Amino acid sequence: MVGLSASALREAIVDAKTVLPEYLKRVRVRRRWGIVDARPQSSSGEGQSIGRALSQARLRAGLTVEEVSAATRVRVFIVYAIERDDFTPCGGDVLMRAHIRVIARAVGIDxxxxxxxxxxxxSGPPTSTPVVSLHEAERVPHGAAPAGPWDVSDVKDPDNGRIDLGGLFVPGVEGMxxxxxxxxxDIVAATIVLQESAIQLQAFAAPKSEGIWDEVRSEIATxxxxxxxxxxxxxxPLGLELRAQVPVQLPDGREGVQVVRFAGVDGPRWLLRAVISGHAAVQPAAAATLEAVFRDTVVVRGHMAMAPRTPITLTMPHTAQPVGEDTTLDQQSAPPSASTA
Structure with a gap:
């Protein structure tokens, strides 16, 4: 089992210098390909819950919740609540309908x-319910980041629009x-490749009493x-993160530099760490969708005892199909890896 030891960190940095690590196994999820690579059935999210339809439309538009809030003047915590199909902070049917209308237009759907x-x-006539206990409505679940990623206990339908990898539910994005x-x-990490960018997601066990991202971030920097x-x-955009320039050898033999972003969020007894590479490491527009994927990922830590920093292992859907190792596309597009940092 690979942890976050100093030796593992060294291996991660060395691996970042390779184009295609030997242990990188590429798969396509055949049955889930409709989530990943097909056009949505309806631009309005037909067949989905209201919150999921708005969330998926926001992801497709490459917008953050904060940007939607700024465009609509709907408070950030209300946007988050609506995307999770929690309408209690909205103040009744009249305001809820108004929120749906402006948010839908902001994310580009009818x-x-x-x-x-x-x-x-x-059903029933619209009502206007006083917004009681506003401070209570703004509270986020204990241990959860206010903007995601989410613990499985905080999400009603984690597999709605997400790929089930056992320890993670990862949002599907068209073209990824x-x-x-x-x-x-053991499968220890999942990487989402989207055009010329990639985000690697890896979850680790953490103590119940405190998070570990501050300590891990310091170790990665060192x-x-x-x-x-x-x-x-x-x-x-994902909180305190590291932006690193790592020396690499270019395909033509010259020395170069690879830019990588390391981000992390502490949850209840887990850490979700992201490594962002490619265009998304340097271009905010390219990063927006992958950052939204990170924010909408659901972590399934489980209840078993786990030593801090133990990777939360993943599983592949039974319909996953390996892609051949010798494909030209994979050789060219595979992002550098930092699988254990």
Whole structure:
């Protein structure tokens, strides 16, 4: 089992210099390909819950919840609540309908089907309910990040629009490719490749009493500098993160630099760490969709005792089909890997 030891960190930085690590196993999820690579059945999210339809439309538009809130003047915590089909903070039917209308327009879908769906779910004349206990409504579940990623206990239908990988439910985005990384017999990380960018997701067990991202972030920074790289800690869209420049050897033999972002969020007894590479590491527009994927990922830690920093292992859907190792596309597009950092 690969953990977050100093030796594992060194291996991760070395692996970042390779184009295609030997242990990188690429798979396509055949049955789930409709989630990943097919056009949505309806731009309004037909067949989905209201919150899921709005969330998926936001992902397709490459918008963050904060950007939707700024465009609509709907408070951030209300946007999050609606995307999770929690309408209690909205102040009654009249305001709820108004929120659906403006959010749908902001993310580029027709609000009318969603309004009709809401009316069918909440039959009866519109009511205006006072927003009682506003401070209570703004609270987020204990241990959960206010903007995601989510613990499985905080989500009603984690597999709605997400790919079930056992320890993670990863949102499906049109045009993405899913890859997994294995250590021995265990699948320890999932990588989402979207055009010229990639985000690697890996979850670890953490103590109940405190998070570990601060400590892990410091260790990663030390490892990057030890190997001749440059790293800065910044407040980014995903919270405190590292932006590193790692020395690499280019295909033509020259020395170059690879830019990588390390982000992490502490949840209840887990850490979800992301490594963002490719265009998304340097271009905010390219990063928006992958950052939204990170925020909408659901972690399934389980109830078993696990030592801190133990990777939460993943499983592949039984319909997953390996892709050949010698395909030209994979050789060219595979992002550098940092599987254990």
């Amino acid at each position: 609000p009318q089907p969603l309004l009709e769906q809401y009316d069918a779910q909440c 490719e899913l890859r997994v990384e294995v250590a021995g017999e 490892g990057v500098r030890t190997h001749g790289g440059v790293v800065d800690e910044v407040e980014g």
